Amino acid sequence: MDKVIHTPLTEEKVRGLKAGDKVLISGVIYTARDAAHKKLVKLLDYNKKLPIEIEDAIIYYVGPSPAKPGNVIGSAGPTTSYRMDPYAPRLLDKGLKGMIGKGTRSEAVIESMKKNCAVYFAAIGGAAALMGKSIKKSELVAYEDLGSEAIRRLEVENLPVVVVVDFYGNNLYEIGQREYLESLK
Amino acid sequence: MKEIHVNSIIDSIKKLCIDSNYYLPEDVKNAILNASSNETWPMAKDILDKILVNVDISREENVPMCQDTGMACVFLKIGQEVHITGGSLEEAINEGVRRGYNEGYLRKSVVRDPIVRENTGDNAPAVIYYDIVPGDNLIITLAPKGFGSENMSQIKMLKPADGIEGVKDFILNVVKEAGPNPCPPMVVGVGIGGTFDRAAVLAKKALVRPLSRRNEDPFYSSLEKELLKKINLLGIGPQGFGGRTTALAVNIETFPTHIAGLPVAVNINCHVTRHSEIVL
Numbered sequence: 488m489d490k491v492i493h494t495p496l497t498e499e500k501v502r503g504l505k506a507g508d509k510v511l512i513s514g515v516i517y518t519a520r521d522a523a524h525k526k527l528v529k530l531l532d533y534n535k536k537l538p539i540e541i542e543d544a545i546i547y548y549v550g551p552s553p554a555k556p557g558n559v560i561g562s563a564g565p566t567t568s569y570r571m572d573p574y575a576p577r578l579l580d581k582g583l584k585g586m587i588g589k590g591t592r593s594e595a596v597i598e599s600m601k602k603n604c605a606v607y608f609a610a611i612g613g614a615a616a617l618m619g620k621s622i623k624k625s626e627l628v629a630y631e632d633l634g635s636e637a638i639r640r641l642e643v644e645n646l647p648v649v650v651v652v653d654f655y656g657n658n659l660y661e662i663g664q665r666e667y668l669e670s671l672k
Numbered sequence: 673m674k675e676i677h678v679n680s681i682i683d684s685i686k687k688l689c690i691d692s693n694y695y696l697p698e699d700v701k702n703a704i705l706n707a708s709s710n711e712t713w714p715m716a717k718d719i720l721d722k723i724l725v726n727v728d729i730s731r732e733e734n735v736p737m738c739q740d741t742g743m744a745c746v747f748l749k750i751g752q753e754v755h756i757t758g759g760s761l762e763e764a765i766n767e768g769v770r771r772g773y774n775e776g777y778l779r780k781s782v783v784r785d786p787i788v789r790e791n792t793g794d795n796a797p798a799v800i801y802y803d804i805v806p807g808d809n810l811i812i813t814l815a816p817k818g819f820g821s822e823n824m825s826q827i828k829m830l831k832p833a834d835g836i837e838g839v840k841d842f843i844l845n846v847v848k849e850a851g852p853n854p855c856p857p858m859v860v861g862v863g864i865g866g867t868f869d870r871a872a873v874l875a876k877k878a879l880v881r882p883l884s885r886r887n888e889d890p891f892y893s894s895l896e897k898e899l900l901k902k903i904n905l906l907g908i909g910p911q912g913f914g915g916r917t918t919a920l921a922v923n924i925e926t927f928p929t930h931i932a933g934l935p936v937a938v939n940i941n942c943h944v945t946r947h948s949e950i951v952l
Contacts, residue, residue, distance in 0.1 A: 507715075507913075522789075549739065550739060550740075550779065550781075551739050551779070552735075552736050552739045552741055552777060552778055552779040553777045553778075553779065554777070555735065555777045558735075561735065561736065561739065561777055561779070562730075562735055562736045562737065562738060562739040563739050564738055564739050564740075566740070566820065567820045567823065567853050567854075569853065589820075589852065589853070589855065589911065590820075590851070590852050590853035590912070591851060591852060591853060609852075609911060609913075611719060611722055611723065611726075611911060612738075612820060612855030612911060612942065613723065613726070613737065613738045613855045613942050613943055613944045614722055614723055614725075614726035614737075615726070615736065615737060615738045615739040615740075616726050616729040616730045616733065616735050616736065616737055617722060617725055617726040617729055619735070619739075620729070633791075634780065634791055634793070635739075635779050635780070635781075647722075649715075649911075649913065659913055659914075660851065660852050660912050660913070662914075663715065663909065663912070663913040663914030663915075664906075664907040664908060664909065664912070664913075664914045665907075665914075666914060667713050667716075667907045667909060667914035667915055667916075668907040668914075670713070671905075
């Protein structure tokens with residue numbers, strides 16, 4: 488049975504999530520990829536205000552394809568998360584509670600998640616037309632010049648994700664593979 | 673001598689860009705269907721079935737399967753009896769890419785300079801390979817390549833003494849290191865032999881061979897099967913959540929090499945292994 492999460496993603500909600508949980512997210516999330524992360528961290532370096540409300544927020548690592556006329560957004564699956572690893576701890580320290588992407592994270596990110604009580608979700612990489620259907624509204628927030636890498640505010644309904652790393656540091660990439668291999672014995 | 677005007681090349685490239693991003697080749701879809709029916713791990717089966725739903729949505733609604741609509745890789749087989757008229761062949765290909773990515777609502781993912789990183793805004797230029805072949809046909813194969821999987825690819829100059837075991841170990845290690853990052857189930861393209869650069873091109877070409885077709889050489893055909901079996905015992909599974917289906921196929925292409933060398937390139941692709949072809 489899927490768990491249902493409504494944003495904002497408070498600490499209490501994070502504590503209720505376990506690696507391997509299937510989750511449907513509804514509410515407001517933000518998009519950001521490599522180039523936007525670089526700019527956000529630069530703002531923090533200069534003690535400037537971020538263009539998004541980072542407290543209890545979820546960032547989705549995605550650069551959607553352009554919307555066809557009449558559509559809210561194009562295809563919108565996750566990009567590979569490790570490229571955001573150098574920046575993620577800075578945002579977690581500022582109150583970011585959830586990240587949606589795909590693939591492995593660094594030890595530094597996982598330690599920062601434990602310290603700041605945050606969670607890492609994976610969406611299905613390559614199932615981008617399907618993911619796009621959960622996005623009901625898309626609004627440009629910052630860095631229009633970055634094109635598909637700009638920061639967008641998305642309103643989502645039942646965005647399907649899986650908890651990969653929970654606040655306790657449990658990692659589905661390790662647990663899932665180990666349990667599958669044990670099932671073969 | 674057959675004359676082909678660049679306008680028909682522009683139109684063909686445009687169509688190939690759009691079609692390959694909207695419609696998964698039947699051989700790849702069949703490989704995922706097969707994998708799903710052989711998958712016993714519930715989470716893995718669930719993922720494969722969602723991937724198949726995504727393929728159907730894209731086909732019905734004419735939208736890209738993946739938001740990373742790739743860098744356009746174009747393979748040309750140009751019959752030596754063909755004469756291209758009306759302008760530059762290379763410019764025609766890039767113009768076709770511009771029109772395809774614009775009119776097909778595909779993401780523009782190409783930066784002009786690898787360090788400065790300013791987006792070209794039209795997904796051009798394409799990466800183009802030209803082969804001159806006998807005959808009077810122009811065969812164009814276009815494969816948009818996403819970089820989640822491209823980034824997990826590797827090349828290594830093995831020693832002849834490393835032999836077949838060295839080759840197998842290297843390929844398995846590349847897949848293990850890639851893990852969940854390239855959106856498994858993946859397709860593993862391997863190039864063995866030639867020079868440093870030729871091995872990499874062979875690996876890329878291996879990815880456009882239908883997954884249902886094995887290497888014609890029985891030695892390499894059985895190596896492909898053996899490696900696929902070993903990869904699917906790693907346990908990585910769809911999206912890295914565990915399961916049997918880590919790869920859909922291993923495609924190997926080879927070329928003669930130097931007495932001192934054994935180059936091996938492994939080009940990883942995701943389950944959205946896109947390619948389409950047109951004959952002019």
